[in-house]
Amino acid sequence: MPSVKAFRAAFLDFTDDPFFTDESQSVRYFADGLLVVEDGKVKELGSWKAVRSKHPNVPITDYTGLLITSGFIDTHIHFPQTEMIAAYGKQLLEWLNKFTFPTERKFQDKEYAKKVASVFLQELLRNGTTTALVFAAVFPESVEAFFEEADRLNLCMIAGKVMMDRNAPDFLTDTAKSSYHDSKQLIEKWHHKNRLRYAVTPRFAPTSTDEQLQLAGKLLSEYPSVYLHTHLSEDADEIAWVKELFPQADGYLDVYDRAQLVTNRSIFAHGIHLTETEFQRLSEAEAAIAFCPTSNLF
Numbered sequence: 001m002p003s004v005k006a007f008r009a010a011f012l013d014f015t016d017d018p019f020f021t022d023e024s025q026s027v028r029y030f031a032d033g034l035l036v037v038e039d040g041k042v043k044e045l046g047s048w049k050a051v052r053s054k055h056p057n058v059p060i061t062d063y064t065g066l067l068i069t070s071g072f073i074d075t076h077i078h079f080p081q082t083e084m085i086a087a088y089g090k091q092l093l094e095w096l097n098k099f100t101f102p103t104e105r106k107f108q109d110k111e112y113a114k115k116v117a118s119v120f121l122q123e124l125l126r127n128g129t130t131t132a133l134v135f136a137a138v139f140p141e142s143v144e145a146f147f148e149e150a151d152r153l154n155l156c157m158i159a160g161k162v163m164m165d166r167n168a169p170d171f172l173t174d175t176a177k178s179s180y181h182d183s184k185q186l187i188e189k190w191h192h193k194n195r196l197r198y199a200v201t202p203r204f205a206p207t208s209t210d211e212q213l214q215l216a217g218k219l220l221s222e223y224p225s226v227y228l229h230t231h232l233s234e235d236a237d238e239i240a241w242v243k244e245l246f247p248q249a250d251g252y253l254d255v256y257d258r259a260q261l262v263t264n265r266s267i268f269a270h271g272i273h274l275t276e277t278e279f280q281r282l283s284e285a286e287a288a289i290a291f292c293p294t295s296n297l298f
């Protein structure tokens with residue numbers, strides 16, 4: 001016998017993308033609704049009147065007066081930064097060197113990475129976030145640890161190994177070729193395993209050689225269903241640095257574009273200081289920006 005449960009409450013969810021479809025067609029709200037769940041999966045959702053008559057005998061948990069929504073989706077987060085949340089850095093580049101890089105070093109140790117992954121996922125769930133697009137560290141072990149833990153909880157999570165072959169401490173860099181091979185192995189092993197998905201994850205343009213970015217693009221063309229996750233135009237010093245490192249490119253986004261990384265499966269974190277041309281290009285490619293209010297307002 002399947003286990004069937006029902007919940008009465010107000011419900012809000014999305015049935016389409018409100019950026020492209022009118023709100024009346026993309027957002028659904030039932031002031032007095034009923035959700036029927038069978039063996040942990042949604043069987044039916046609708047107004048109390050319509051759904052109750054179809055399931056007259058199902059026991060009901062009454063949450064009248066409360067609102068139930070679908071799980072939240074975090075579109076940009078770093079799981080190795082769990083233990084240093086709110087560490088204060090005046091500017092991005094200083095913050096990376098002072099806090100982030102020393103912390104990420106510890107994720108070479110898979111057991112350690114697994115412990116942090118477990119805390120990280122519990123914290124997400126405690127806040128109602130059931131899916132996230134996640135930076136791991138440069139070490140493949142950190143991705144293994146994260147996916148093992150997410151899979152054990154049967155979560156839908158998207159993650160990837162950081163690709164970073166320059167402008168970072170030696171203990172944190174890979175090479176263009178090793179990052180390609182390690183990412184490829186991780187894709188083969190984890191992409192579409194149960195509810196897990198892979199994102200090719202160069203940290204950001206300054207920490208990758210052009211060769212590494214080109215190989216990231218090659219991975220996207222070899223595995224068209226994986227995602228691309230990186231950072232873009234978060235602060236002024238960073239943008240100036242990108243200009244110096246890639247004098248041939250026509251702006252920051254163009255560095256990624258030249259490596260075939262601007263696609264409809266690409267998510268760029270931050271995107272604070274974009275030019276009109278860059279907005280146009282992102283729109284045309286149907287690429288997304290993950291804006292991080294807590295980080296950027298801080």
Ligand SMILES: [Zn+2]
Pocket residue numbers: 076077078231269
């Ligand atoms: Zn970030």
